[in-house]
């Protein structure tokens with residue numbers, strides 16, 4: 001039985017074309033600024049996001065944490081959504097590495113409310129930690145791939161401007177947001193002080209992310225990347241895969257979104273599963289179990305699903321996540337739906 005792996009869009013494997021590009025990549029010592037492939041990736045990445053410069057990082061976490069380190073200040077607060085990746089899935093890096101404290105806001109569908117952001121900014125009082133920056137996650141992972149539209153981003157950026165606070169964009173899946181809205185990634189990154197995009201998620205590279213921002217910011221970011229242990233040598237080997245992912249990846253995402261919508265519709269018709277398919281905007285599908293299915297236990301359901309040949313991830317006690325990606329075709333999605341229905345029956 002062939003397994004349908006819907007745990008994450010990070011499970012994609014480089015195809016023959018990507019492996020060939022990696023094998024043939026022009027390389028040099030990147031810490032000496034001599035890797036032409038990494039340079040090209042950083043230039044094209046910056047252009048795609050409409051920013052002056054970019055830095056190739058080994059992971060999305062490192063990209064985010066470099067930005068937090070540079071835009072924040074020890075003892076300061078970062079205003080962000082309560083379910084954000086920087087709070088839940090990066091260890092306690094912002095605290096451990098940069099002395100920052102998250103000021104978390106529970107937000108419907110993971111999308112920050114500009115008025116709530118403004119209300120969370122600390123008053124200038126001797127006993128209060130200073131608010132030092134804002135952070136936005138687009139698409140929002142744990143809220144189910146939800147997308148910020150430009151007006152909401154504009155309102156949050158305006159709060160940042162009026163209070164003199166820099167704003168970082170965790171755009172691990174920014175291209176998914178752009179495809180969902182039918183706009184450019186650059187239009188969604190405009191106005192942010194820094195933006196991180198993952199190459200190793202839906203775009204399909206095996207490794208890496210790009211941190212984008214102004215020229216001076218990226219100059220400093222290169223120093224912090226080294227300090228955090230992310231300085232690399234003949235990195236063109238993996239930057240070559242990143243280049244292909246950046247060039248060809250975005251055009252494939254619409255197919256992933258169609259597959260996620262199809263999954264969501266099928267899940268909505270399955271007894272014991274609760275989901276509103278209208279909330280599925282990109283490639284992430286999060287749903288809840290009622291007690292009639294596996295006693296409402298996500299862990300038990302994921303285990304039984306695995307035995308049936310479909311891999312998923314447990315989000316919480318009764319919530320499960322599917323993520324569609326380039327290594328799962330529409331046909332395989334139908335197969336997953338069939339296995340799921342048999343399990344639920």
Ligand SMILES: *Cc1c(COP(=O)(O)O)cnc(C)c1O
Nearest residue numbers: 059060061062085137141170172
């Ligand atoms: C995956 C992800 C990251 C980066 O994760 P790495 O595993 O470190 O590459 C950052 N933010 C969000 C929202 C993510 O989904």
